[in-house]
Amino acid sequence: MKNTYFIVVLLFSFYNYAQIDSIPLEEVIINDISIPQPQKYAAEAVAIISAEEISRGNALELSPILNRVPGVFMQSGTLNTNRITIRGIGARNLFGTASIRAYYGDIPLTDGNGESTIEDLELGSLSRIEIHKGPSSSSYGVGLGGAILLQPEYTPISNAGGSLSSTFGSYGFQRILAKASIGKEKSNFNVLYSNNHSNGYRDNNEYDRNTITLTSDFDLGEKNSFSILGSYIALKAGIPSSLSSDDFNETPRQAAFTWGRAQSFEDVDYGILGLTWKYNSDQKASLITSVFSSFKNNYEPRPFNILEEKSNSFGIRSRILGKHTLAKKELNWTLGGELFVDEYNGKTFDNLYEDFAPGTGSVSGDLLSNLDEQRYYYNFFTEANYNFTKKLRLNLGIHLNQTSFEIKDQFFSDSEDNSGSFDFNLILSPKLGINYELNHNFILFGNIAHGFSTPTTSETLLPDGVFNPDIKPEIGWNYEIGTRYQLINNKLFGSISLYTLRVRDLLVSRRTIEDNFFAINAGKTIHNGIEAEINYSIITSTSYQLNSYINTSIYQYTFDEFVDLDNDFSGNDLTGVPSDVINLGVDLIAEKGVYGNINFQTVGKIPANDANAVFSDSYTLLHGKIGFKNNIGDHFSYNLYIGANNILDTRYTAQLQINARGFGGNAPRYFYPGLPFNIYGGININYRL
Structure with a gap:
């Protein structure tokens, strides 16, 4: 209650000051794959992470970047074991990121299972990250938590050159990145190679990833343009798994016994390719069509079995953008659809x-299962922004989705064929948003939006492999109000959001035997929260900028109704979500000379199980980086830097395995230990023609 009072007082203070000073808000364009518009006119909470902010750390770990965004929380047990949540959605997914829509340019990163793997992409290939919080956009599809849009970097006109970066750090961390680009008047080309390696803090924790990314644009005349986006990733990483409380406190560097004994790992080859054609018929309408494909091969020995999976996907996304006048007011609209097919x-x-001596590792035996799956969906969407008055803007949208699964059992266990098909009902998701410009400094916004998340294929199966005909998508309604402000000669700016998201048909994973799960719809949750962001420019000159920031996320996420077997968890805190996250930091920015940053973060305690009987401890982290930039002649420049993470050497839980259970008399393994104090340093050399 005290935190809520503070935010309300702050809100009115900014309003009173806004009556005195009148400076227009900065024009930052968002929604590039929907309806492009200035960020200040958005009817939902939107966060922008620039390329400069991405490079604040070692440019390998995504979690420190996302965890500075209010409402977003990424748990990272290892570099290849991660879970991203937005406003608590996705926290109950056991492995990986679900219920959040992700795009790389116009290419969906979310597979037919509704899961997104974002952290494997090369961060150095991005120009920015755009995060839409809550089910507030009609144009992005399945994603109750929101959407993460990764914008690839293209080469500007009349810009050509290359760069080479090398970084080394604790626990065998090595990062090599090479980039070459050329930009002409009617075409550009950019190619990037990177290798990221770590020996790991824990046993069985080695990580190695090679990435090649290319982007290209072609101007085909007055009305047509064409772009190419492709990326190939080769990743091999050990899996140390989670630890019990005693092991976490006493021997955090060890791998879980069976996972270490089996020398578990994942070996992934992953590629995506997208082609986009843009046609501008006139100043009032344009057509944008993208065709995309991807493949993924994974070999993953685990103690309980060895998984071998292959998937290929294909899709097309097309939309019309229009700009017209209705009742003498500007109307911007889009109408489109997306078809996605995933064969697995x-x-x-x-x-x-x-059966073999310790040190042998995993050995493949008899075939246990062989399933072919086809997962497909189609989306139809329409959205419009209408300038109702000079100050009042309305946003309306409707999204229609149909998702289906088909499974063919190629291996009949006990003569039982688990083949089948499952079609979810058509889901219609409307939204209504408003944006009101109180004055040139103070903008109010709000929205009411419907969202949903379909179960993954594994969640539609019962323990015997038969489809569960009663499984349903999670459905939610989001209600939100907020403000954006920019004051004191543009030096003070930020945003505040208050929201409640109410979810029904909550998917609950029930564990049968070790690492074997199935899902049921067993509850409702209420997600109430406050997000506040304050940025202040202390010094602004032609040579240097000194900026400070503070942001906070205050969560009150609870089970409204949740009965699982004989257990009633109604009223308990939502599992896997911290009570609050606060970030404080300072950035010294310079074109040449010394630069640096420091970030202090506090994370509240997190429930580890639905009964709220086990929690991770609250913790604080301190990260920092300092560097020096300069030119060598007219064509070369260099950047020397050194950084440190977890400077306070805090022992903390980097990720939770929620609702873990102990078997064979062993304690439950809830905890992934975070890295202790670690450092890195490197050099970047740039050449420009």
Whole structure:
């Protein structure tokens, strides 16, 4: 209640000051794959992470970047074990990121299962990250938590050159990045290669990733343009898994016993390719069509079996953008659709590692299962922004989705065929948003929006592999109000949002035997929260900028109704979400000379199980980086830097395995230990023609 009072007082203070000073808000354009518009006119909470902010750390770890954004929280047990949540949505997903829509340019990163793997992409290939919080956009599809839009970097006109970066750090961290680009009047080309390696803090924790990314634009005349976006990733990483409380406190560097004994790992080859054609018929209408494809092969030995999976996807996304006048007022609209087909084969084999001497690792045995799956969906969407008055803007949208699964069992266990198909009902998701410009400094916004998240294929299966005909998508309604402000000669700016998101048909993962899960719809949740962001420019000159910031996320997420078997968890805190997150920081920015940043973060305690009987401890982290930039002649420049993470050497839980259970007399393994104090340093050399 005290925190709420503080925010309300702050809100009215800014309003009173805004009556005195009148400076227009900065024109930052968002929604590039929907209806492009200035950020200040958005009817929902939107966060922008620039390329400069991405490079504040070691440019490998995504979690420190996302965790500075109010409302967003990324848990990262290892570089290849992550979970991203937005406003608590996705926190109950056991492995990976779900219920959040992700795009790389116009290419969906969210697969037919509704899961998104964002952290494997090369951060150095991005020009920015745009985050839409809550189910507030009709144009992005399945994603109750919101959407994360990764914008690839293209080469500007008359810009050509290359760069080479090398970084080394604690626990065998090595990062090599090479980039070459050329930009002409009617075409550009950009190619990037990177290798990221770490020996890991824990046993069985080595990580190695190679990435090649290319982007290109072609101007085909007055009305047509064409772009190419592609990326290939080769990743191999060990899996140390989670630890019990005693092991976490006493021997955090060890791997979980069975996972270490089996020398578990994942070996992934992943590629995406997208082609986009833009046609501008006139100043009032344009057509944008993208065709995309991807493949993913994964070999993953685990103690309980060995997983071998292959997937190929194909899709097309097309939309019309229009700009017209209605009743002498400007109307911007889009109408489009997206079709996605994902073909998947998953096999499991018996893991015979226990039959061999320690140190042998995993050994493949008999085939246990062989399933072919086809997962597909189509989306139709329309959205419009209407300038009702000079100050009042309305946003209306409707989204229609149909999702289906088909499974063919290629291996009949006990003569039982688990083949089948499942079609979810058509889901219609409307939204209504408003944006009111109180004055040149103070903008109010609000929205009411419907969203949903479909179950993954594994969640539609019962323990015997048969489809569960009663499984349903999670459905939610979001109600939000907020403000954006920019004051004191543009030096003070930020935003405040208050929201409540109410979710029904909550998917609950129930564990049968070790690492075997199935899902049921077992509850409702209420997500109430406050997000506040304050940025202040202390010094602004032609040579230097000294900026400070503070942002906070205050969460009150609870189970409204949740009965699982004989357990009533109604009223408990939502599992896997911290009570609050606060960030404080300072950035010294310079074109040449010394630059640096420091970030202090506090994270509240997190419930580890639905009964709220186990929590991770609250913790504080301090990260910092300092560097020096300069030119060498007319064509070369260099950037020397050194940084440190977890400067206070805090022992903390980097990720939770929620609702873990102990088997064979062993304690439950809830905790992934975070990295202790670690440092890195490197050099970047740039050449420009």
